[in-house]
Amino acid sequence: MGKIKYHILVCVGTACQTAKSEEILKNFKELIKVKGLETEVQAIQTGCFGFCENGPIVKMMPDNTFYTKVTPEDCSEIIDEHIINGKKVDRLLYVSPETKESIGDSRHKGFHKKQIRIALRNCGFINPENIDEYIARYGYQALGKVLTELTPEATIEIIKKSGLRGRGGGGFPTGLKWEITRAVTSDKKYVVCNADEGDPGAFMDRSVLEGDPHTVLEAMAINGYCTGADQGVIYIRAEYPLAVERLKIAMKQAREYGLLGKDILGTGFNFDIEIRYGAGAFVCGEETALIHSMEGLRGEPTVKPPFPSESGFFGKPTNVNNVETYANIPPIIMKGSDWFSAIGTEKSKGTKVFALAGKINNVGLIEVPMGITLREVIYEIGGGIRNGRKFKAAQTGGPSGGMLTEKHLDTPIDYDNLIAAGSMMGSGGMIVMDEDDCMVGMAKFYLEFTVEESCGKCSPCRIGNKRLFETLEKITQGHAIAEDLDKLRNLSNVIKDTSLCGLGQTSPNPVLSSMDNFYHEYLEHVHNKKCRAGNCKSLMQYLIIAENCIGCTLCARNCPVDAIAGERKQAHLIDQEKCIKCGACMEKCKFNAIFIN
Amino acid sequence: MAKIKLSEKKIEELKDVCKSFNNDKAELINVLHKAQGLFGYLPAELQEVIARELNISVAHVYGVVTFYSFFTMLPKGEYPISICLGTACYVRGAEKVLEEFKRVLKIQVGETTPDGKFSLSCLRCVGACGLAPVVLVGEKVYGRVSPEGVKDIIAEYSN
Structure with a gap:
């Protein structure tokens, strides 16, 4: 970083950008010029720090001062006080909601203390539009190591031993997936990055792509080397224009540096990447539906087998992984499988990124070791429930998941425990609800989503979910009878058992889990025509x-x-x-x- | 649906878009994205042109257009208003904000005001959950919108 004494890092992720962070960056750059500080101070844009609730965020390096809710008008005060006078601007520091103390050094914040950042290691540290900054943080070294020192088999072995499982929701062992694709012989193979983040209220993948696009490109190239593919495809939502732009810049830079394209690093390995756009269909997160969508078709899933690893994109063997899974690959290669598998629980290794949202004080993006408890996430990292209200439930796994309640607060979070608790890991959305949220209403909300997003191919999902939704509507309007509750449960189980793809097989989960945990609320709606949260308008x-x-x-x-x-x-x-x-x-x-x- | 006559010039532009994707039917979704960017929406006439150019059936194009929520066959208003109904916005009261927009504009979701100024739609998560509930007018994002703030947003665009 040369002679520069201060770096001013300004978050330009979507949430902060919405709150004028680009103007803040511009103001800093102008002020630095006006005050003749160019040789000592540099203002740079970075990806998401994760502390979105209090954005726009400005971080001062090297002293780790973290300014929150900065406005473009604050820039000159920060330069004058912090840089010239060496005094922190107290009024912009984050104030801990529990201790009421303002916190100067971001590392001491409860929000950051329990986090381990692997997938998000570069988010908020580097300028995502500059490949040199990625390289300065060991970027593309893993690719170099793999291409020059390791065989594809040895690389797959490292991934397998690390215990990394797919972060998109299913939790399938990543190394095994790669091995299966490698074992198929074909003249052409593809590796795909699933960046079709459809879970409403989740923004993990977007933040990685916006904050550290190169890590995905590097990991895809490694995947290509291991599976024998020379073509990568990133399937990304059209709703993420900023992420698309950053990816395009990153791809262009990587090609200029010879890290994508023909004869990468002079090893004879060819690999290039193209982008294909989604167009707003939740079901396209499912592998087979995603592949059909990439082929320009309706994104309808098909029966597996054949698995994409045998017959995928244009009928060729295709390996699909999600953004966060890819973001874990380079560090695993560099630091080894033992380092990675030392983090987490017995069957779930490493970390998980969650998008923490809803009725919580610190809405934002967090990365925590597997095995952390819900209590730690909500109260220590999340800073507790907004307005001092009482915690009621947390939904993980989005519309496919279930509700975790007070009794789950001390359960270690990993793939298997969440399933045992009637939820699932999912892609990492975590929505926190308080006592003002009606659980029947929440189940209805998720079902409304599923009904809209069902592709309509198989009848259990197309018709069944619609019927579930109608029954829930009846309950929230006070027209339901006791029998409807049994019907609700039975139909849910039928839909789970008979649907074609993951969407239908998991769509009744919000209903079942809310019935398991909050049956009394259902009973109150049906028998007493009462909604204790006061959400159901018809019952008011x-x-x-x-x-x-x-x-x-x-x-x-x-x-x-x-x-x-x-x-x-x-x-x-x-x-x-x-x-x-x-x-x-x-x-x-x-x-x-x-x-x- | 009313017949819309596409101008020759626009049709040529559209054909160029198809050509830039090598008239490859696997690029249909990319073509539709570009076409919607060009025309604002995807009327039936336009889909017929695309079908001809890519050498696929109109039913295929129509099937894809209606499958994906991003594509629309109805023209949007001058200022398209989208209310995020993602879970984070929902639990922070997005539904009440939507109701207020409906009430003030006197239109339903998917409709456009008679003067063509505003149209109303819902979307799922723009990822700015820290600012929930979120409303978009065109490309501009409004965060932490309350039902009381709805009138002010509309007033900004009314003159």
Whole structure:
């Protein structure tokens, strides 16, 4: 890094960019010029630090000061105080919600203490648009080592021994997958990177691609060498324009450096990568559907076998891995399988990236060792529940997963424990819910998603999920009977057993897991027509407190459906049959006489 | 659906797009992305041209267009408004924001206001979950939107 004394790292991931981080970067660059600090201070763009809730984030190196919620107007103060006067700008430091202390050094923050960053090792450290910075952090060394020192078999052995499992959701052992693809003889093979992150509320892959695109390219080349493929394809969502742009820049630079293309590093190994775009279909996360989509077809899954490793893209053997899986490969090659397998639990090695979102204080991107407990994630890293509310559930695995509750808070998180708890690892979305969230409503929300995203090929998924959704709707509207609950459970099991692909086989999970953990809420909706979270609008009741009502008739005159009756100067009454729950009466009442039950 | 006459010039542009992908049917999705970028939406007439150029059936093109949520056969408003209904936004009240947009604009999801100014759609996660709930107007992202803030957003584009 030369003679430069200070580096100002500005996050330009999607979340921070939305909050004007590009303007912040521009301001820093201009100020550095104006004040003649070019030889000492450098402002650079980096990928996601993970602390998205408090963005835009600016990090000062080498002292690790972490400024949060920075505005473009703050730049000159940071330069004047921090760099010229050597004093931290206190008002921009992160304040711990528990201790109320402002924290100057990011490494001491609860948010960072429990994290181990492997897949995200470069996010927030390097400029993703500059290949030299990636190389300076051991980038492309793993590829060099593999090509010059190791055979494909030996490389696969390292991956196998490391215990790395697919991070896209299924958890299939990565090394084994590579070995199977290698074993098939064919004139042409493909390796594919699945960057079609469709789980709503998850943004792990996007952050890796935006913050460290080269790691994916390097790992894909290693994969190509191991499996015998000379062509890589990245299948990415069209909704991620920034990630696409960074990938394109990275690919261009890698080609210029001879790290992609013909005769890589003079070893005779040829490998190049192209990008194909998704167009918004959740089911395309499934391997076979993804491959059909890459071929320009509707993204409908097909029965396995044949597996893509035998017959995939254009009928050729194809190895599909997800972004995060790839991001783990270079460090494993460089540091060895023993280093990697020392992290994590017996059957789940290494780390997992989670996108922490929902009712939690520190929304953001985290990477934690397998085996960490939900309690540590939510309370230590996540900083607890927003507004001091009570934790109710955390959904992992998105629409395919289930709800973890209070009793799971101390269960070590790994592939197998999550399945045992009725959820799954999934790609890494973790949505935290508090007592204001209705669990029946959540199940309905996920089913609505599945109904919309079902490709329609097989009837259990196409029709069954629709019926599940309708039943849930009935429950939340207060029209359900006890029998509906049994139907819900039975139908869920049928859909799981008979659907063609992973989407249908897992889509009833939110229903089953919410029924297992919150059956009392279902019963309340059905028998008492009550939603304890107050989310289900149809079950809400606007009521008038007779003692407070002076009979001014204001509410009755404002009711759009004439549901309020009562004589002047006498307590009024709301006809629940007519009431549409618009809330107009409550808004107008000057005597706090109307409340929601 | 009303018949739309595509101008010769636009058709030529579209043919060039197909050609830039070697008229390869496996590139259909990429072609559709470009075409939608060019025209704003994908009316039936346009799909017929693409089908001819790539030498595939119109049914094939239509099947793909209707399968993927990113493609639309209806023109969007001058200012397309998209409300994120990803899980993170949902638990932070995106549904109420959507209701408010519907109420104020007097249109449903997928519709455009009679003056052609605003259209309303939902999307799943732009990945800015730290700012939930999120609303997009065109390319501009609005974070932490409350139902009360909806009128202000619309007012920004109303003149």
